[in-house]
Amino acid sequence: MSQPGLRERKKERTRLALIDAALDLFLAQGYEATTVDQIAAAVEVSPRTFFRYFATKEDVALSLPVDGQEVMLRELAGRPADEPPFVALGHAMRAVVAELQNGDQTETGRFLKARELVESTPALFAGSVRRMMENEQRLVTEIARREGRSPADLLPLFVVSLFTTVARVGFESCHPRAVEDLPAFAERLEQILALAERSLRPGWDRVQGSPGGVSDQFIEGSSGQVAT
Amino acid sequence: MSQPGLRERKKERTRLALIDAALDLFLAQGYEATTVDQIAAAVEVSPRTFFRYFATKEDVALSLPVDGQEVMLRELAGRPADEPPFVALGHAMRAVVAELQNGDQTETGRFLKARELVESTPALFAGSVRRMMENEQRLVTEIARREGRSPADLLPLFVVSLFTTVARVGFESCHPRAVEDLPAFAERLEQILALAERSLRPGWDRVQGSPGGVSDQFIEGSSGQVAT
DNA sequence: TAATTTATGGCAGCCACTGACAGATGACAA
DNA sequence: TTGTCATCTGTCAGTGGCTGCCATAAATTA
Numbered sequence: 001m002s003q004p005g006l007r008e009r010k011k012e013r014t015r016l017a018l019i020d021a022a023l024d025l026f027l028a029q030g031y032e033a034t035t036v037d038q039i040a041a042a043v044e045v046s047p048r049t050f051f052r053y054f055a056t057k058e059d060v061a062l063s064l065p066v067d068g069q070e071v072m073l074r075e076l077a078g079r080p081a082d083e084p085p086f087v088a089l090g091h092a093m094r095a096v097v098a099e100l101q102n103g104d105q106t107e108t109g110r111f112l113k114a115r116e117l118v119e120s121t122p123a124l125f126a127g128s129v130r131r132m133m134e135n136e137q138r139l140v141t142e143i144a145r146r147e148g149r150s151p152a153d154l155l156p157l158f159v160v161s162l163f164t165t166v167a168r169v170g171f172e173s174c175h176p177r178a179v180e181d182l183p184a185f186a187e188r189l190e191q192i193l194a195l196a197e198r199s200l201r202p203g204w205d206r207v208q209g210s211p212g213g214v215s216d217q218f219i220e221g222s223s224g225q226v227a228t
Numbered sequence: 229m230s231q232p233g234l235r236e237r238k239k240e241r242t243r244l245a246l247i248d249a250a251l252d253l254f255l256a257q258g259y260e261a262t263t264v265d266q267i268a269a270a271v272e273v274s275p276r277t278f279f280r281y282f283a284t285k286e287d288v289a290l291s292l293p294v295d296g297q298e299v300m301l302r303e304l305a306g307r308p309a310d311e312p313p314f315v316a317l318g319h320a321m322r323a324v325v326a327e328l329q330n331g332d333q334t335e336t337g338r339f340l341k342a343r344e345l346v347e348s349t350p351a352l353f354a355g356s357v358r359r360m361m362e363n364e365q366r367l368v369t370e371i372a373r374r375e376g377r378s379p380a381d382l383l384p385l386f387v388v389s390l391f392t393t394v395a396r397v398g399f400e401s402c403h404p405r406a407v408e409d410l411p412a413f414a415e416r417l418e419q420i421l422a423l424a425e426r427s428l429r430p431g432w433d434r435v436q437g438s439p440g441g442v443s444d445q446f447i448e449g450s451s452g453q454v455a456t
Numbered sequence: 457t458a459a460t461t462t463a464t465g466g467c468a469g470c471c472a473c474t475g476a477c478a479g480a481t482g483a484c485a486a
Numbered sequence: 487t488t489g490t491c492a493t494c495t496g497t498c499a500g501t502g503g504c505t506g507c508c509a510t511a512a513a514t515t516a
Contacts, residue, residue, distance in 0.1 A: 007462075007513055035502065046465045051504065122362075129361060130354030158397055158423060165393040169386055195386060204427035235482055235493075263471065274496045279473065 015053055017043045022060040023113045031061070031121045058127045064114045065128060069135045072096050076142055085143045085156070086205040089163045090193050097189065101182050108182060119175040129168075136164055147206070159205045166196045243281055245271045250288040251341045259289070259349045286355045292342045293356055297363045300324050304370055313371045313384070314433040317391040318421050325417065329410050336410060347399070357396065364388055375434070387433045394424045 021042040025034045036057050040047040054060040075092040083091070100108060118124045139160045144151040170192040174185055249270040253262045264285055268275040282288040303320035311319070328339060346352045365379075367388045372379040398420040402413055 005514080010513090011463080036504085037502085047503095048466075048505090049464055052463080055504090057503065126354065126358040129358055130350075133354065133357060134350070154397075154401055154420075154423065157401060158420075158427075161393045161397050162390065165389045169382075169389050173382060173385060192382070192386075195382065199386070199390075199429060199432035200427055201429055233483075238482085239494085264473085265471085275472095276474090276497075277495060280494080283473090285472070 014043065014045065014049075018045070018050060018053055019060055019063060019110065023110065023117060026061060026117050026121070027113060031117065031124060058124065061114060061117055061121075061124050062127055062131060064111055065118065066131055068096055068100075068111075069131070071099060073135070073138055073142065076139065081146055084203070084205050085147060085159045086163060086196075086200075088146070089139070089143075089160070093167060093189065094186075097182065097186050101186070112182075115171075119171070132164060132168070136160055139164075149207075155205070155207065162196075166192055242271065242273065242277075246273070246278060246281055247288055247291060247338065251338065251345060254289060254345050254349070255341060259345065259352060286352065289342060289345055289349075289352050290355055290359060292339055293346065294359055296324055296328075296339075297359070299327060301363075301366055301370065304367065307374075309374055312431070312433050313375060313387045314391060314424075314428075316374070317367070317371075317388070321395060321417065322414075325410065325414050329414070340410075343399070347402075360392055360396070364392055367392075377435075383433070383435065390424075394420055 018039060022034070022039045025038055025042065036050050037047050039060070040050045050060075054063065072092050072095075075095040076088060079088040079091055100111060103111075118128045140156045141151045143160055144153060144156040147156065149156060167189075170185075170189045173192070174188050246267060250262070250267045253266055253270065264278050265275050267288070268278045278288075282291065300320050300323075303323040304316060307316040307319055328336060331339075346356045368384045369379045371388055372381060372384040375384065377384060395417075398413075398417045401420065402416050
């Protein structure tokens with residue numbers, strides 16, 4: 001292992017300091033009421049430097065959830081190829097939660113602060129959704145690859161969108177009584193995944209699944225009928 | 229009927245002029261490259277006045293889709309009570325599209341411009357989805373009312389979220405080859421609704437539905453297990 | 457130690473957005 | 487018609503997010 005160089009370590013330290021200062025200020029006095037100058041001042045860094053670490057004020061609050069998405073994508077890529085798409089997505093999600101639970105206490109603390117903030121601040125919630133959707137395309141690509149289909153096909157998009165929705169409902173239905181601990185959230189996630197499973201026909205997420213009666217006529221995706 | 233007063237008419241005229249000017253400028257030179265001052269100048273109105281009509285620059289682009297959501301909600305309220313939730317949502321959506329098709333050509337033109345813009349501009353797309361999700365709670369309340377359940381229950385939230393997702397996938401899967409006309413879009417919507425129906429178990433969106441085997445243990449919503 | 461790369465700070469400036477005040481304009485009644 | 491009133495509009499000054507530019511300081515490499 002060893003050091004990745006002094007420079008790198010210092011950068012990582014400032015980055016975390018900025019995140020911590022920002023989260024605390026946001027929680028204490030509100031997101032919009034907090035200025036970038038205040039965050040920078042708290043870390044004793046120029047405002048200009050803040051924007052060298054985070055492109056926007058939003059970013060500093062959302063960088064942790066975004067990291068989670070990266071993990072999710074990696075985990076998905078590692079799932080066995082014979083798993084149906086929706087199942088693989090579920091396991092990848094579980095792995096993300098598990099990784100969080102194994103983490104340092106300061107790490108999970110940061111994460112919970114960030115979530116609390118995102119759920120209670122409309123502007124941040126909006127940003128979170130936006131990133132989720134930008135990430136969705138990457139998940140679609142990965143699912144399409146696994147299934148040997150084109151990323152333009154309708155089915156992968158449908159599967160991923162539906163999964164994203166399920167995850168979102170999981171978060172949302174947790175919030176009012178604050179996500180105080182990870183285990184409770186993990187349990188909630190299982191519930192909502194179970195609800196989804198109960199609601200969906202077996203094999204719905206694969207073309208050749210569901211023996212008997214499922215017509216595949218336009219699962220082929222964006223072919224034909226709309227073109228001029 | 230008659231005139232709602234000269235003042236009102238003038239306001240509505242300015243509002244539409246701002247929307248038209250904004251849409252054209254956005255399409256011509258891009259959303260972020262266009263400044264509020266330019267829009268205001270095109271309508272010969274002060275920038276300050278622009279912000280009296282629209283709270284944000286985003287709003288001027290999204291006001292039309294937002295109007296659509298209002299219509300959707302009204303239509304949903306008018307659906308017969310014995311329709312299953314997902315079916316009712318589908319019909320309400322169809323009604324919205326139908327109303328658009330019956331509209332004036334300048335109206336549909338505006339709408340198509342707005343959609344084109346939203347689909348091709350990440351910032352606007354995100355904003356659009358955000359509004360959709362903010363609106364979701366109202367749909368959830370209405371569905372819960374229809375079904376005689378609490379708006380805090382998990383099932384109405386799940387049903388609405390899933391429907392919203394389906395609608396979104398419909399829009400998204402349309403875009404690359406531009407939504408040149410409403411009929412094509414309407415057809416696409418039917419396809420995606422059909423795909424959803426094929427993927428879901430009959431009666432999934434109602435508690436007492438699906439005779440045989442569906443356990444309802446935590447459909448009761450947010451009770452119990454998370455509280456301390 | 458010298459040379460090179462890279463992080464930082466300061467400054468000037470753009471743009472979205474807001475509050476406050478003053479002038480213009482439509483609504484309404486005498 | 488005229489005067490009063492409510493409301494709409496423009497101007498101005500200001501805040502805060504965000505960026506490009508250039509000089510300096512620090513870390514890395516030779």
